[in-house]
Amino acid sequence: MxxxxxxxxxxxxxxxxxxxxxxxxxxxxxxxxxDGPSNKEIRTFRDARMKLHISVIDGIPMIAVxxxxxxWTWDVSLNVVGISEKDAETFFQPGNxxxxxxxxxxxxxxxxxxxxxxxxxxERKIKDALREQLARFRDRFEFNSALNRIYxxxxxxxxxxxxxxxxxFGGDR
Numbered sequence: 003m004x005x006x007x008x009x010x011x012x013x014x015x016x017x018x019x020x021x022x023x024x025x026x027x028x029x030x031x032x033x034x035x036x037d038g039p040s041n042k043e044i045r046t047f048r049d050a051r052m053k054l055h056i057s058v059i060d061g062i063p064m065i066a067v068x069x070x071x072x073x074w075t076w077d078v079s080l081n082v083v084g085i086s087e088k089d090a091e092t093f094f095q096p097g098n099x100x101x102x103x104x105x106x107x108x109x110x111x112x113x114x115x116x117x118x119x120x121x122x123x124x125e126r127k128i129k130d131a132l133r134e135q136l137a138r139f140r141d142r143f144e145f146n147s148a149l150n151r152i153y154x155x156x157x158x159x160x161x162x163x164x165x166x167x168x169x170x171f172g173g174d175r
Contacts, residue, residue, distance in 0.1 A: 011105045011112050019107060023065070023078040025089065028097025029120075032065070032078055035107040046072045047104045048114040051173040055165035056124055058131040059156070060148045061138045065128075066161040070173070077158045082132045083145040094133070098125045118171050127167055 003012060013033075016022070021034045034047070051070035056063065066077040082090060098120040104113045120128075139145040156164070 005103070005112060005115060007112050007115060009112055010110050011103075015105070015107055015110055021067075021076040021078050023080050025080075025082065025085065025093050026101070028093055028095040029099050029125075030080060032067070032100060032102045033105065034076055034103070035105050037107050038109075039104060039106055039113055043074060044104060044114050046074060047102070048116055049173050052116075052118075052171045054118075054120075054124070054169045054171075055162045056127060056167040056169070057161055057165050058127065059152050061131055061135040062145075062149055062152060063128045063131045064152065064156075064161050066158050066165065068162055075158045075162065077161050079149055079152070080128060080132060081145060081149075082136055083139045084142050090136070094129055096125075098122070121169055124167055124169050 005012075016035050019035060019037055021032070024031050024033065036043070039047070046069050050072060053068050053070075055066040055068065057066075058064070063080040064077060065080070066075060068075045082093065085093070100118050100120055102116040102118070104115075105111070106113050135145070139148065
């Protein structure tokens with residue numbers, strides 16, 4: 003699939019602002035669907051020093067994103083419950099490239115992209131948790147119940163504070 007900043011987003015768009023993760027090959031993408039991101043938010047997403055704050059709660063990897071010099075934070079959860087055996091076999095191969103996308107939800111335009119390489123420790127922590135997740139949850143309903151409990155208990159700021167691992171990525175500012 004070809005991605006181009008300024009071009010329409012070819013994937014689905016949620017009906018409300020949302021941040022999600024999607025499995026891609028042996029890694030995952032992080033997607034932020036925002037209503038009318040400002041030029042400052044676009045520059046921050048693309049260029050600012052950034053941290054991924056990684057926690058595993060009840061077998062669910064939670065990733066909170068923060069940026070240097072900005073109050074903007076967001077978070078996503080990772081889920082492999084219900085994926086096919088073939089997709090699981092591919093995903094659990096080595097792979098640490100994460101592509102981040104900022105999409106204007108209203109206009110459906112891709113506003114910014116950023117690619118990062120997770121450190122080995124972070125990739126291991128996430129994939130080990132997802133292996134545990136496959137063994138722990140019988141179905142999506144059980145997973146979603148656990149995830150809802152996590153979101154009722156922890157805000158994005160809480161996830162940042164309680165992170166078990168923090169990965170920092172350089173930026174232009």
